[in-house]
Amino acid sequence: MAVYKGNFYRAVDSILQSIKKNLFKELPFKEYILFGKNSFIEQPKYLQKASEYTIDSFKFKPCDFNTWPPKEYFQLNAEQYLALQHLVTNELALLTGYPGSGKTHVILKFINLLLQNKQIWHQHNSGPILLLAFTNQSLDNFMEKILPLTDSLVRIGTQTKSEKLKNSAKLNVSRVSLDIRKKINNIADEINKVAKEAQAIFKNGGLISIVYLGITTISNQDIYDKLMGNNETERIVLMNEILGLEEYPLTDVNSVCSPIYYVTVSDLQARHDRNSIYLQWRLAHKEAHKKFYPRNDVDFDNIQNLSGNKLWGLYFYLVDRYVNQLKEKLNIMEEQKRILRDSLTEEENIENSKELKQKMIVGLTFSGAAFRKSTIDALDSSIVIVEETSHIEHYHVLGTIPKSCKHLILIGDNRVSEINNYSLVDILSEYKYPFKSLKKQFRMKSEIAFLLKTLFYPEMVNDESVEKISSVPGIPKPIFFINHCLENDGEETINWNRVVNLYEIEYLVQLAKFLLSKNVSAESITILTITKYQALEFDKFKENDETLQKIKSWSIDKFQSLENDIILLSLFGINEYYRSFLTKETRLRVALSRSKQGFYLIGNMEKLCKQCEIWVPIKELLEEKGYIGNALPISCSSHVGKECGFIEKPEDFSNLKSHFLTCSLENLTINN
Known part of the structure; x- marks a missing residue:
């Protein structure tokens, strides 16, 4: 189902x-x-x-x-x-x-x-x-x-990000459709407003203003005073009348901020008002009060004469009645919206089909x-x-x-x-x-395709043309996993729900700049991330660096069906929240199959293997081929394809410019 x-x-x-x-x-x-x-x-x-x-x-x-x-x-x-x-x-x-x-x-x-x-x-x-x-x-x-x-051709929908398709994504919209859409939006706003009222009531966080309950013969303050009682002794008698208990347990009351409330428990607590505990107890035993007020027509003129548990019973009865009114109102508006949507669909069907058929x-x-x-x-x-x-x-x-x-x-x-x-x-x-x-693939260098072939597609065949794909300038290996073991995985909390790894992003930014210095075009480099927040952090680097403007960053889910020459992948995000992200083969196959010339990953392999079993064989395959380590091997112009030096940290890329890193083969300076 x-x-x-x-x-x-x-x-x-x-x-x-x-x-x-x-x-x-x-x-x-x-x-x-x-x-x-x-x-x-x-x-x-x-x-x-x-x-x-x-x-x-x-x-x-x-x-x-x-x-x-x-x-x-x-x-x-x-x-x-x-x-x-x-x-x-x-x-x-x-x-x-x-x-x-x-x-x-x-x-x-x-x-x-x-x-x-x-x-x-x-x-x-x-x-x-x-x-x-x-x-x-x-x-x-x-x-x-x-x-x-x-x-x-016509590309229907407003979610296109392609500049090439912008003109083909537009359809004429009639005045009738615009009017219907406006009515739908107005109803949707009203539904949202009513739904918020209902949600506030369900939080049961205080006393609702009598305006919403239909009472006009008494003020909010008067009814509040009558509900709170005259003294502690009277309160205990009333509470015993409800439950007959010596203890009066409280239930959690949600903090709520809504104009529908005259006073809330959290307001009273903030003012250190002792009424907060009594009000919280009353709200916690809402159902027990209903026996004190008969469910018939309310005599609003007689409210002044009610007190104690009868008044509380009336209050909760009126709250329930108002909730039912809100539900009925929501149902009516939802039906109105459905009818309007059907009308809109019919109208768009008429106006669009004529144009689209051509x-x-x-x-x-x-x-x-x-x-x-x-x-x-x-x-x-x-x-x-x-x-x-x-x-x-x-x-x-x-x-x-x-x-x-x-x-x-x-x-x-x-x-x-x-x-x-x-x-x-x-x-x-x-x-x-x-x-x-x-079964014959033409996209990836055979060294990149070997992971896919071994793990998922044993019958995959590499076309001979993939052997002619050029190597990545300055990096001797077409695929490499840069493994780091930072404390707390290098996490940094940007706000309460947004955790990123700036270390991995900074490393990939510096790697991208290194590739650009080797005359690799920015359009041929793509940065992939697990979470959208990682991609957004890269965008911040782009804002302050013109050389990065043409490098695009995507989350893996957004990159399906796309490809590029060089893929730089940050694996941060496979934590408790995203534990299952790359355990699904579909996502993993997307991540492993998008690059043509070079595929460079950075992450905490030990953590990946603990949280996602599928990474254990990946680690073994990378180790077998020598495609994993704590530092990325690089080569100098004199030794293309040879390992002349290693980049372990983002700041190591700066050492290249300062001539601090030298060729390990001939003591030659590696520079840009």
């Missing part, structure tokens, strides 16, 4: 409702997905036997492989070429592959083929190619790569698609491409696919997914559904 909370539930709710209503009735490809058909796969419905594709000037029949141009025509290797044929000719096509194996490259060739032959599939009022991605960053990355193929490609995240389910259905897209299918629950994909889909492309990882529920890749694999898998 899937459980969602907060805003994400609202996004997925429409998907769950869609599945509930139409799963068996309108789900495309249900014979494969639900009933396990794994043979005689149909070709896309828009393809006919006589259909003819043209790629540049070469004409061929997509369903007749004998007429296809050779793989060199598409700039593909043998397995990528077979994968492209699989995508073109199967109405439900699944493509998996190892990191760097060229999945995106194949998909781009597929999209280019479709764009050059739009007359085949973009007909009879058929909509654009629909591209769905797991994260905003992966969507941006994919669509940026499509831009050279066509400018007829485009060749429309892309959005799954969360965005969930919010815009009716718009997606109205596009009438016949071709749907799903990125990172392994990371997405199967029902989320099923509920998002429009019923107009005639060709579904699923892209996933070769590893079994780690989400709580099955992905479509898992389900189709269990059905032994035919798919194509790419």
Whole structure:
């Protein structure tokens, strides 16, 4: 069973409702997905036997492989070429592959083929190619790569950070939609206000002002005096009447600050008022007071004549009544908001579908698609491409696919997914559904890929081209773990919920500057962190140093589907709070597979191994290859690829500029 909370539930709710209503009735490809058909796969419905594709000037029949141009025509290797044929000719096509194996490259060739032959599939009022991605960053990355193929695309959603996609991410919004959005925001503000009132009452921290309880015949001070009683003896009698006990236990009362209260326990305690203990006792035994006041119409004119436990009983009765009124008010406003949201969805569906249908490609995240389910259905897209299918629950994909889909492309990882529920890749694999898998990686130097190959992908093959990837200037090893054993792991608390490791950030900043001094471009360096707070600390260094401006920093979760030549990774953050962060293979695979030329990590390996068992074999592999130590080896210009010196601390980089560090091989000065 899937459980969602907060805003994400609202996004997925429409998907769950869609599945509930139409799963068996309108789900495309249900014979494969639900009933396990794994043979005689149909070709896309828009393809006919006589259909003819043209790629540049070469004409061929997509369903007749004998007429296809050779793989060199598409700039593909043998397995990528077979994968492209699989995508073109199967109405439900699944493509998996190892990191760097060229999945995106194949998909781009597929999209280019479709764009050059739009007359085949973009007909009879058929909509654009629909591209769905797991994260905003992966969507941006994919669509940026499509831009050279066509400018007829729209990136739906406001979360894009791509300057290249800013123009394509804008849609016209009608005045009707703006008015509805304004009403929704006003109701949301009112809901928030009422919810805060209810939350303050539930804290049970004091006496609520009589204005909120509907009392106008007596003042707040008068009712406060009557509730507190005349003297200590009277109080004890009243308390005994409630519980008949000699001891009067207190329960914790939350400190609360809200205009709804006339006086709070914390206010009285701050003034050293002895009434604080009595009030706290009364609030702690709220339920016991209810027997002293009958639950019928309140005679407000008679309140002056009530006292003691009867008055307390009336007070708690009025509080309960007010809470029920708030609940009813919240329900009414939530229903009003739901109706407005439905109206907004319908209006956006009308205004957006007209514009979007004219485009060749429309892309959005799954969360965005969930919010815009009716718009997606109205596009009438016949071709749907799903990125990172392994990371997405199967029902989320099923509920998002429009019923107009005639060709579904699923892209996933070769590893079994780690989400709580099955992905479509898992389900189709269990059905032994035919798919194509790419096993040859082109991205990373073989020394970097060895961790992935050993730990996760034993069948991964390095293409011969990776041996030609240039080495990182000034560093003889393409991968290295800088191990430190600082007291308290070098933690520094910035504020109560923000703990960072400035040592690791400073080390990576100095390392980045060292690389820049070796004529490495800033755009080819990326700093990755476990927590966003570490990344924000690096941004502070950037503000004060122009040389770092073009170096980007990301948390690992935000860097999925991206890559760069050199990755610098701070592993601080795998503590009690983030204990499980890199125990999940998906995150670890992302961290280990993003770099092409150089991958340099810094962290406390002893602590990592204690908190995450998966780091024990990583440590052993790094030690076996000599890729771990307390100091980073560097080389001088006279001994490229040789270990001429070592950088243990951030300040050691400064010694290079001062000529204090010398070449251990020939006593030559290592400088920048």
